[in-house]
Amino acid sequence: MFKVLVIATSRKTRGGITSVVKAHEKGEQWNNYHCKWIETHIDKNGKYKLWYFIKGFVQFLWVLPSYDLVHIHTSEPPSALRKCLFVSFAKICRKKVIVHFHAFSPDTTVNSKYRWIYHYLFNRADRVIVLSEMWKEYVNNALQLNDKLQVIYNPCTTEILKEKHEKKNIILYAGTLNIRKGYADMIKAFALVAKTYPDWLIVFAGNGEIEQGRKLSEKLGINKQTEFLGWVNGYEKDKVFKEATIFCLPSYAEGFPMAVLDAWAYGLPVITTPVGGIPDIAKDGKNLLLFKPGDIKSLADQLGKLISNKLLREDIAKESKLLASTTFKLETINNEIADLYDQLLKE
The missing domain is CATH 3.40.50.2000 (Glycogen Phosphorylase B;)
Structure with missing residues (x-):
């Protein structure tokens, strides 16, 4: 044996x-x-x-x-x-x-x-x-x-709990807040569209540079549309993924991002960068939306595209569920x- x-x-x-x-x-x-x-x-x-x-x-x-x-x-x-x-x-x-x-x-x-x-x-x-x-x-x-x-x-490692949570106008980021993960780019990009979509929030679930993130959101005038949850796990993680409508990970480098796999498991449409293993499966506009790392304007455009187009969100969400139930x-x-x-x- x-x-x-x-x-x-x-x-x-x-x-x-x-x-x-x-x-x-x-x-x-x-x-x-x-x-x-x-x-x-x-x-x-x-x-x-x-x-x-x-x-x-x-x-x-x-x-x-x-x-x-x-x-x-x-x-x-x-x-x-x-x-x-x-x-x-x-x-x-x-x-x-x-x-x-x-x-x-x-x-x-x-x-x-x-x-x-x-x-x-x-x-x-x-x-x-x-x-x-x-x-x-x-x-x-x-x-x-x-x-x-x-x-x-x-x-896809996520254990999805039985509890139901109502969807909210939330764009979720999950992971450590640091330069490599590009969290600051997400804040800057959302600031370009926040006034157009005043009922939407960006929510950060993760430890790291939380104070720096708060200061940046205040400087850009979107602190009322930005939340920092710190590290979440178990019930709290399940809740925030179920409440989210869009998932965004603006990374500069990855192996294969576990946070994106989590988002697929929850059937969230994903906006991310073509780094690490993402190009293996990425079909831009079909199973996710892509932008180049550090391209704030392009990220803002992709955020606006998903926020304003419910049908596109639903189509990409279906592809997310398919990836979670097959390849991953x-x-x-x-x-x-x-x-x-x-x-x-x-x-």
Whole structure:
């Protein structure tokens, strides 16, 4: 009976990797391959992070001999550097290794001064999972991994609750408020159309630069049409997604944005940028609306287009539901993971 060791962040850490591993945990392959999750990173202070890493690594060494495959989740350079240690010991013990790559920008990873880290990590893996065809091209151009690369999308992981909530004139942003995610662009773009649509709000669900966002909305005179909820989860997250009418994520870089997957699961029409895995499936004007990162005027135009056109919203919402129930369906992705485990373990 084959057994798989999964190396990833803490269950308590916010972010895409934790969401993805929790989603994998729900699949039949998790039990069929006796998967065990070793937590190696947590969002705490430096000393606690070091202690957490050491604890996770010791646990890894203790159980490694009794496992057959090691599935390692990693992203940006600090994470990748830590994971080099796990890959090295796994290969010393002659275990099969999958590296699951979740990074959000090739310019900070495979096309950067840290390229050597990924060269070491990926070349020792038996298979490297990337989140889109675009990411496959990025990684292969940088490191020439060819057949070692495999695209497996992130799944729609959202658990939609039974409670009903009335729709409101809300344009929702979900995720950390930082420069990379482009939250300030959304505020600036909405300010261009806010007077035309005085009964509409933009709502930000996420931690990060909340005070900066408030100050910007006040400066642009739209503070009465802007709300900052902070980090939401569970019932509050379900409520705000059900109340929203439009979803917007103006990111400059992504792997495959989990927030967009959440929006599709709730059947929301999405406005976003062609970054990360989005170009794999994007049909502008049919299954979402696109604009170039940083193009405030174009984003304002797309916001106005969806606000003013209910029929277009409904058509794109249908496509959102279709994507969530087919290409990005949880069972579909978990079956792909199971097939990969089976293939590698029987080689």
